[in-house]
Amino acid sequence: MSQAEMIAASEGQEAEARHPALSSYAARDGCLLIGETPVTQLAERIGRTPFYAYDRVKLDTRIALLRKHLPMTIALHYAVKANPMPAVVQHLRGLVDGFDIASPLEMQVALDSGMSPRHISFAGPGKQPWELRQAVAAGVLVEVESETEVSRLAEVGEALGIRPRVAIRINPDFQLKASGMRMGGGAQQFGVDAERVPQLLGELRGLDLSFEGFHVFAGSQNLHAELIVETQEKTVELLLRLAQHCPAEVTHVNLGGGFGIPYFPNDKPLELARVGEALAELLPRLTAEMPKARPIIELGRFIVGEAGVYICRVIDRKVSRGEVFLVTDGGLHHHLAASGNFGQRIRRNYPVAVATKMDVPSEETASVVGPLCTPLDLLADKMTLPRAEVGDLIAVFQSGAYGLTASPTAFLSHPQPAEALV
Ligand SMILES: *Cc1c(COP(=O)(O)O)cnc(C)c1O
Numbered sequence: 001m002s003q004a005e006m007i008a009a010s011e012g013q014e015a016e017a018r019h020p021a022l023s024s025y026a027a028r029d030g031c032l033l034i035g036e037t038p039v040t041q042l043a044e045r046i047g048r049t050p051f052y053a054y055d056r057v058k059l060d061t062r063i064a065l066l067r068k069h070l071p072m073t074i075a076l077h078y079a080v081k082a083n084p085m086p087a088v089v090q091h092l093r094g095l096v097d098g099f100d101i102a103s104p105l106e107m108q109v110a111l112d113s114g115m116s117p118r119h120i121s122f123a124g125p126g127k128q129p130w131e132l133r134q135a136v137a138a139g140v141l142v143e144v145e146s147e148t149e150v151s152r153l154a155e156v157g158e159a160l161g162i163r164p165r166v167a168i169r170i171n172p173d174f175q176l177k178a179s180g181m182r183m184g185g186g187a188q189q190f191g192v193d194a195e196r197v198p199q200l201l202g203e204l205r206g207l208d209l210s211f212e213g214f215h216v217f218a219g220s221q222n223l224h225a226e227l228i229v230e231t232q233e234k235t236v237e238l239l240l241r242l243a244q245h246c247p248a249e250v251t252h253v254n255l256g257g258g259f260g261i262p263y264f265p266n267d268k269p270l271e272l273a274r275v276g277e278a279l280a281e282l283l284p285r286l287t288a289e290m291p292k293a294r295p296i297i298e299l300g301r302f303i304v305g306e307a308g309v310y311i312c313r314v315i316d317r318k319v320s321r322g323e324v325f326l327v328t329d330g331g332l333h334h335h336l337a338a339s340g341n342f343g344q345r346i347r348r349n350y351p352v353a354v355a356t357k358m359d360v361p362s363e364e365t366a367s368v369v370g371p372l373c374t375p376l377d378l379l380a381d382k383m384t385l386p387r388a389e390v391g392d393l394i395a396v397f398q399s400g401a402y403g404l405t406a407s408p409t410a411f412l413s414h415p416q417p418a419e420a421l422v
Pocket of ligand 1: 100123259301302401
């Protein structure tokens with residue numbers, strides 16, 4: 001089997017299967033192309049390894065796919081935390097309808113891109129008064145996550161003489177089942193419990209706040225269309241139940257997202273068409289009750305995850321008691337998720353390839369490790385790869401989301417990786 005076929009076929013207990021996301025990558029003379037550029041040339045352009053490279057054409061294609069399958073009435077928001085690189089956010093500014101941010105620095109990047117504050121919403125528990133001041137001064141929508149936050153927001157508005165825009169983030173009484181990360185349902189630090197929302201809406205009437213609507217986010221990294229559809233139905237039902245309690249007309253309805261991407265060989269890509277069809281059937285019920293609201297789907301990894309690749313270089317090739325270790329200049333400190341330590345229950349290999357040997361058959365079992373003094377620093381565990389030598393480049397795919405900024409770059413004090421939008 002050539003590496004082109006093997007490219008993402010992780011070894012081990014799981015059946016080897018071609019990774020669906022990687023069919024979009026080409027090679028020339030055995031060298032992986034990123035955009036149109038051979039990865040070796042890109043490494044020269046950037047001047048060093050390791051680096052993350054994000055492909056703007058892949059971002060365009062991804063948004064086009066979403067627009068094709070989701071109803072026209074849906075507004076598409078990008079969750080900046082998935083990849084806050086300013087050039088990426090800037091590029092997406094022309095492609096999506098809004099940004100969801102989770103900190104003042106993300107807000108800065110979002111505003112710098114030229115996105116109107118009307119289309120920026122700020123979520124996240126524990127927003128401090130100074131953060132709320134910045135948000136209110138900017139004119140972005142604050143998605144409050146507690147009763148405390150509501151009174152803080154009102155105080156900030158009074159101090160600034162600006163009427164804050166507010167929506168309530170709801171912790172629903174259901175969850176998005178089989179998600180990589182559960183962020184709604186049961187007891188949560190996120191949002192206001194659904195059963196307390198009517199009372200909070202009553203309190204809003206007495207405050208100088210401009211109420212706009214709701215935000216429900218029930219989970220993340222979900223590959224099951226039927227579960228996403230079920231959650232969206234429950235979300236709409238919840239919102240319809242709350243409609244009668246609202247102090248003003250609802251203009252903002254964020255239905256969440258949670259669309260996942262396939263990381264591992266047995267992961268099946270999400271059937272986006274099914275989600276889109278179900279939404280098209282569901283939305284009229286919502287818009288009948290809330291005609292001024294354009295429902296929002298907010299996505300992070302689904303937009304950027306497959307557009308990014310992490311590249312590092314083989315610094316040493318070691319054989320220890322019969323096992324091959326490719327020691328690279330990259331690792332857990334740059335790409336925590338690929339090491340399996342970013343919330344995964346079981347460690348599985350991300351799709352990995354020897355980017356400079358794409359035409360060479362995969363014939364040896366090797367582990368790709370980094371320079372850190374911890375056995376957790378593992379990018380590929382006993383994968384079948386072409387024989388790699390010192391100087392070869394290693395590619396970790398599906399790395400466009402929760403890469404650099406989700407990694408402990410200060411751990412062991414090595415240099416930061418570079419980033420490029422290609
Ligand atoms: C993290 C987060 C997202 C993005 O999640 P993805 O899995 O990257 O799509 C969206 N909304 C909220 C509220 C989040 O916290």
